[in-house]
Amino acid sequence: MTATSTSQRGKMVNAFNPDADAKLPARTRELIERRATVLGPAYRLFYQTPVHIVRGLGTKLWDESGDEYLDAYNNVVSVGHANPHVVQAVHRQMETLCTHTRYLHDGILGYAEELRATAGRPLTDGHLMLTCTGSEANDLALRIAKHRTGHRGIIVTSEAYHGNSDLTASFSPSLGEGSPLGTWVRRVPTPDSYRIDPADLCRRFVTSVREQIADLQRHGEGLAAFIVDSLFSSDGIFSEPTGLLGPVAGAVHEAGGLFIADEVQSGFARSGDAMWGHQRHQVQPDIMTLGKPMGNGFPVAGIVVARDTVARFGHEQRYFNTFGGNTVAVAAAQATFEVIRDQDLLGNAARVGREIRDGLRQLSEKHDRIGDIRGTGLYIGVEMVSDRDGKTPDAATATAIVNGLRDRRVLISATGFHANVLKIRPPLVFSSADADRLLIALDDTLSSVERHE
């Protein structure tokens, strides 16, 4: 097990392995070969048998053969695949005007006003700056942090992922050993609530942050920012305890650094508890960064930043993003926001998420590879272990389940340092019936995996 886990390090969880001896359909093989030729080696596919999706609606996807899949993975299309309200809004704006922010427009102002109103102080009086991707949002947030503080030290969690730009990849350890971290980057251990007592965990976590601040100072760097995804997605999904980040924000501010909430995964009602993940921890970030679900698949992302934090940067260093906040991107974001609000997807995420976790707890009574069930709203982690007493990570079983579900046409993935945590993160319109279908398929897959050992 240890060997398997270690070999996962630096690789992508749930990646298709072209060297594995899989029996792929001829058409799949042909597409994979064309990909290798024209897209090259940096591209990765999901699953041992990659899927070829051609259509989507709500929580369902269909492949070329017309087979239906249940999507329990894609958070980007948070208001559902091909959501008609978003599709219409984008189409209406595309045929009217698609242009940038150096002309005046109403739409971006209305959207910014509504979005700010969902945040607490100081962000509710802050500024919205639009980019196209979460990577650009985090990159911009750190540029601002470095400019504001005069330092470049960055603290992240052990398995954090914050982006694919040169800067953000430098503080994204989950990209693996092949991707170097910046010399100014420090890591604190994953807050592993499965293995560490909650009270002890909070104390240990803030102590680690303080130690790394001191280490950055000792190396002459100083602290620019602590940046965190409050659901710790790539660390293995740790939604509790929510008292974790408050003391950290205190330590970070004390050291003159910025607290940046990366809401790319945890934001836009995903947690079922609050619009923004950091609100569960009752912290007041200096910047929050937005991405993936913001436009339901249309490329739009951004940051909300406190006025004071960006005042000098804004005057000395203009920021312009050609597509960022263009009229169509704003239309997509506005329509997505309206669906989340008008269909109470926050409430739906809370309710259906609870149903899934309740069902998982029932499954854990008969399947002892389920070591821990975590998460909030529609972001759920299920940690697979080979023995519950030793809590030994079981990546092989997690991989078998992800692929077994895929063969049953239910899409999820896995995450965490040991690649042994099932990642269940469906569109927010996931229904109780969808939850039942997921749980039945998972039960069947677990039984099958157990039988074949």
Next chain:
Amino acid sequence: MTATSTSQRGKMVNAFNPDADAKLPARTRELIERRATVLGPAYRLFYQTPVHIVRGLGTKLWDESGDEYLDAYNNVVSVGHANPHVVQAVHRQMETLCTHTRYLHDGILGYAEELRATAGRPLTDGHLMLTCTGSEANDLALRIAKHRTGHRGIIVTSEAYHGNSDLTASFSPSLGEGSPLGTWVRRVPTPDSYRIDPADLCRRFVTSVREQIADLQRHGEGLAAFIVDSLFSSDGIFSEPTGLLGPVAGAVHEAGGLFIADEVQSGFARSGDAMWGHQRHQVQPDIMTLGKPMGNGFPVAGIVVARDTVARFGHEQRYFNTFGGNTVAVAAAQATFEVIRDQDLLGNAARVGREIRDGLRQLSEKHDRIGDIRGTGLYIGVEMVSDRDGKTPDAATATAIVNGLRDRRVLISATGFHANVLKIRPPLVFSSADADRLLIALDDTLSSVERHE
């Protein structure tokens, strides 16, 4: 004049100045105040009287009052505002499926195959990697260059702009004094064909590059890449001589660096001479980067990279961009590509560009502030000077013309170190009638500016 020019340094050319005592309509003032509140100080507007555009079609834009503008500036919407072929393709794909590259899709493969076929060796056998913005494309290109060479030295032209990410802003001197360059960045002087004899210019330019390579090596950095926009857009638009870059590519390769062609401005038929700007210089880049016009306003961008160049990076460092190359982005890019090809916009750019430059030469006979007329296809620069003998840059006149044209509802901008070069860069569907309207308005504006001095 020198004082004015110097004060432009570090500021944005053609930016609205909120401190100027302009008489703005109440509605405009209200929008500007809301922007300042919710978007903050990093956002900039164009023109002394900003425009509020609400609709676009082809080469025309309309403001809130229904007034029509001729768009002689926006290269992003290269196949025209609200192009029906692109609008339909995006809509069809949006209502079918919007998802990422970790599932198999046909569309991205077909597009990659068609796009590669337009490039010369080694790119025609290379890989397409998709991002959302030109900044992301250049950021990725330099990440690959650094990984490939083991060095981080980057050489750019004096006033280059290559992006807004932390890395790309570090080698974009045109962002001004407030935006620091990396210690590993070296600049070579703008190839000023207006002031330097062509033969001498080529020799001087490659000598400068060699000197900066030596300087990088002397500082222990070594050369990762030379990156260039072959139309030198932010340097002031220098389309000639086309013998300039060949010797540079030789020097760069000799030093073990990569030659990166930034085609964000010069690509996709803009030059009227070739699909890609670097082809005019008959160089073989290791990477070309794509952006702005690629999806006619839909956020899509990317790189084409030689197989060998990205082989090790691709295996050691996967690259994934959530929205990059999603099914809708590819549909937008494919449709845009088809319009360029099927409507022969390369030919149109050549023909209408020539008409505009011919017209400008006639105007220069009666308006002696026109010092130089440069450019190719539909990327045209007109350098304004206060005296032709001294070739003294005249930013005040350029600014007056840009704003005078705006008042006549023709949109252009300005560029260059001295902010004295008119930038005429319309959609590629610009017609002869559009060219006439532009020239008549420019004639009138020039006369008016001259009268009011």
